[in-house]
Amino acid sequence: MALAKRIIPCLDVDDGRVVKGVQFVDIRDAGDPIEVAKRYDQQGADEITFLDITATHHNRDTMVHVVEAVASQVFIPLTVGGGIRTTDDIRRMLNAGADKVGINSAAVKNPEFVREAAEKFGSQCIVVAIDAKQVSAEGETPRWEIFTHGGRTSTGIDAIEWAKKMVAYGAGEILLTSMDRDGTKSGFDLKLTRAISDAVAVPVIASGGVGKLQDLTDGVKLGKADAVLAASIFHFGEHTVQEAKQQMASQGIEVRL
Amino acid sequence: MQHVAVIDYGMGNLRSVSKALESVAANDVAIEVTADPDRILAASHVVFPGVGAIRDCISELQRLELDDVIREVASKKPFLGVCLGMQALLSRSEENGGIDSLDIIPGNVSHFDITNDANGERLKVPHMGWNKVNQSLSHPLWNDIEQDSRFYFVHSYFVSPNEASVTAATTAYPDDFTSAIHKNNVFAVQFHPEKSQHVGLQLLKNFLAWDGQS
Numbered sequence: 001m002a003l004a005k006r007i008i009p010c011l012d013v014d015d016g017r018v019v020k021g022v023q024f025v026d027i028r029d030a031g032d033p034i035e036v037a038k039r040y041d042q043q044g045a046d047e048i049t050f051l052d053i054t055a056t057h058h059n060r061d062t063m064v065h066v067v068e069a070v071a072s073q074v075f076i077p078l079t080v081g082g083g084i085r086t087t088d089d090i091r092r093m094l095n096a097g098a099d100k101v102g103i104n105s106a107a108v109k110n111p112e113f114v115r116e117a118a119e120k121f122g123s124q125c126i127v128v129a130i131d132a133k134q135v136s137a138e139g140e141t142p143r144w145e146i147f148t149h150g151g152r153t154s155t156g157i158d159a160i161e162w163a164k165k166m167v168a169y170g171a172g173e174i175l176l177t178s179m180d181r182d183g184t185k186s187g188f189d190l191k192l193t194r195a196i197s198d199a200v201a202v203p204v205i206a207s208g209g210v211g212k213l214q215d216l217t218d219g220v221k222l223g224k225a226d227a228v229l230a231a232s233i234f235h236f237g238e239h240t241v242q243e244a245k246q247q248m249a250s251q252g253i254e255v256r257l
Numbered sequence: 258m259q260h261v262a263v264i265d266y267g268m269g270n271l272r273s274v275s276k277a278l279e280s281v282a283a284n285d286v287a288i289e290v291t292a293d294p295d296r297i298l299a300a301s302h303v304v305f306p307g308v309g310a311i312r313d314c315i316s317e318l319q320r321l322e323l324d325d326v327i328r329e330v331a332s333k334k335p336f337l338g339v340c341l342g343m344q345a346l347l348s349r350s351e352e353n354g355g356i357d358s359l360d361i362i363p364g365n366v367s368h369f370d371i372t373n374d375a376n377g378e379r380l381k382v383p384h385m386g387w388n389k390v391n392q393s394l395s396h397p398l399w400n401d402i403e404q405d406s407r408f409y410f411v412h413s414y415f416v417s418p419n420e421a422s423v424t425a426a427t428t429a430y431p432d433d434f435t436s437a438i439h440k441n442n443v444f445a446v447q448f449h450p451e452k453s454q455h456v457g458l459q460l461l462k463n464f465l466a467w468d469g470q471s
Contacts, residue, residue, distance in 0.1 A: 002429050003380075004387040004407060041454070046387055072276045077409060077452050097272050099411075099452060122309035124383055124411045172383055172411075201371055203381045226381055256387040256407045 004256040005220045005248065006046035006227035007241050008079075008205060009234045011036055014053050016062040020231065034069050040234065041074045043241035046256060048074065049102070049175075049229060052082035060089075064096045071097020081129055081175070085113075087120055094125065102175055104129040105148050108155055111169055118170025127205075128171040132159035132192055133179040144192050151179035159192070160199050167200045174200060175229065178208040185211025185232070193223030205229050213239055213247040220253050259286040259465065262300035264327070266292060266317045268307040268341060270451070277451035278304070281462040294326045302465060303330045306451075307341030311366070311414075312353035314345050324359060331361050331443050335469035338445030340412060343438065346445055347416050362438055362445075364418035374431045383413045390426045390436050390448065398425075398437075398444050398463045406456040408448035410436075415447065442469030 012020050017031045030036065037048050048070075052063045060083060067080055080093045081102025090101050107114050107128050118126045133151060136143040144159035163174055176196050178189035188206045197204040206225035210216060210233050219225045233239055245255040261282070263275050271290050278288045289296060297303060305327060307314055318324045330336055331346070338346050350356050350366035358366070369382045387407040392399045415434040418424060425444065426437035436447045444464065450457035 002389040003384065003410075006386050068272075071273060072280075075273075075277050075280070075452060075458060076454050077411075077449075094270065095272060097270070097276065099270060099273070123413070124308055124385070173385065198379075201379075201382055203383070203385050224378075226386070 002254065004046070004254045005225075006205075007216065007244055007248075007255070008047045008049050008227055008229040009040045009045050009241065010049040010051060010207070010229050010231045012051045012053050012231070013063060013066060015059045016066055019053065020235065033066050034073065037070045037074050040241060041076055044245060044256065045076065045241045046227070047077040047079060049079040049081065051102075052080060054083065064092055067093060067096040067098050079127060081127070087117060090117055090121055090125075094121065100125045100127050100173070102127045102129045104131065107166060108146060108148055108157070111165065114166055114169040114171055118172070123170045123172035123202075126171050127173045127175050128166040129175040129177065130159060130163060130166070130196070131177050131179050134189070134192070142191050142195070144195075147179050151182070160195055163196045163200050167202050171202060173203045173205065175205045175207060181209025182207075184209050187211065187215040188219045188223055188225070188228075190218060190223040193219060193225050197224040197226070203227060213244050216244050217248050217251050217253060220248065221251065259283075259302065260300045261286060261288045261302045261304060261465065262297045263288065263290045263304045263306065264292070264297060264323065264342075265290045266307075266314070266321055266323055268309045268314050268317065270308060271306060274304060274306045274339065274451045277458060278461055278465070281458050282465055286465065292321050292323065294322065297323070297326050297330060300330070300334065302335045302337070302467075304337045304339065304464075305342035305345070306339040307345065308411075309341060310353055311341065311344060311350040311356045311358065314341055315356055315358060318345070318359075327359060328361060333469075334442060335464065335467045336443045337464050338443070339451070340447060340449060343445035343447055344414060344416055346438075346443070347418070350414060352414055361443065362416075362418050362423060362440060363420065364416060366414050366416050368414050369430065372431065380431060383411055384430045385411045387453075388428050388430065388448075390428055391433075392426050392437075393424050396425055396439055396444070397467045398439075398460055400459075400463045402456050402459050402463075408436075408446075408450065408453040408457060410448045412447060
């Protein structure tokens, strides 16, 4: 088995600037998504994901320009998520140089949108982002539901059933975020990751909760994730992508070094 | 002067391909994304990229009257097929219920069977990510690229050429499949050189330096 497990740094972008703070030691302007993307590319990132957290229409155009600028200098796969609601949104991002788009709330609102998008652009570029939260009590069989609005609003939809449905509708990949773990630095929800990865035939990206390098290895080994996504562990210079890969390789995981 | 035509038939990431070519090309090389048969026929090098589904690919090529143009340039100019642009060169694909393709390289295109690897781990489809490319022979397009370098793949179908001699590289998932083919002035790859960082850019650079003789 030679296919490498992937490490994907994620950047939150608001009005053309990286937010949540990114601090590399030797980069003066750490808010510039192009500089940050270049740095991760040099560190050996396998892909880069941009999450557009912009609210206004005007700022969406800014995101298109960011993607164009990054795509002319960074030659690895780029994914853009956040605010993808129409096939026009997808076309604009792909034309700007994105390879994949992440669809989240638009899929919950209208699952047919995923089918339409996959038929039009191919499953290979349609990533369905799932925000899941455990709803079962301790001691019960674990159960997770889909949440929207940053984990505040429950939809009542079972996460595993939803993942299967999205793949049946044409999703080529699942980006799975545990809303219980997101921002906690306590590691991925490995049971959730494992349950979704076992349930679907397409690759699953684990997200939410990475606080140390071992968490990435656990996501692959125990969670059976095909790729791992992290933000703050890389942004503040605690670890480089290269260090993360070496750690994974030392525990027998195939990575691109 | 060198003039590279990137064939534009509305399928996928043409901008990525042209940007990657621009980044490795000398200043006097013109890189043009075009659907104009005259421009494609006039080019010194032709790149045929593509992502998506084969039915749309072939029907768009026919609608734009590019199928015969591709057959012509593939018979005489340095020609690089990428991903779906490789699969379309074969005789037939089983995607979309079975689609006759350009038949420039005799053979078929099939879907990966969902299967397990040697450790019993289930392999996911699409085959997505960085995998090793084992060069089956020496070729100018492999210049300065190490054996078993990792390139970026994203596909659910793979090519099986009838003649084993056209295979220029293989990749394991979990069985070996043909990940690059060569025939005279045609070279084609299943992976995405434009998304494969240094090794991908090196392959594109080698393509621009290639005279189509191997």
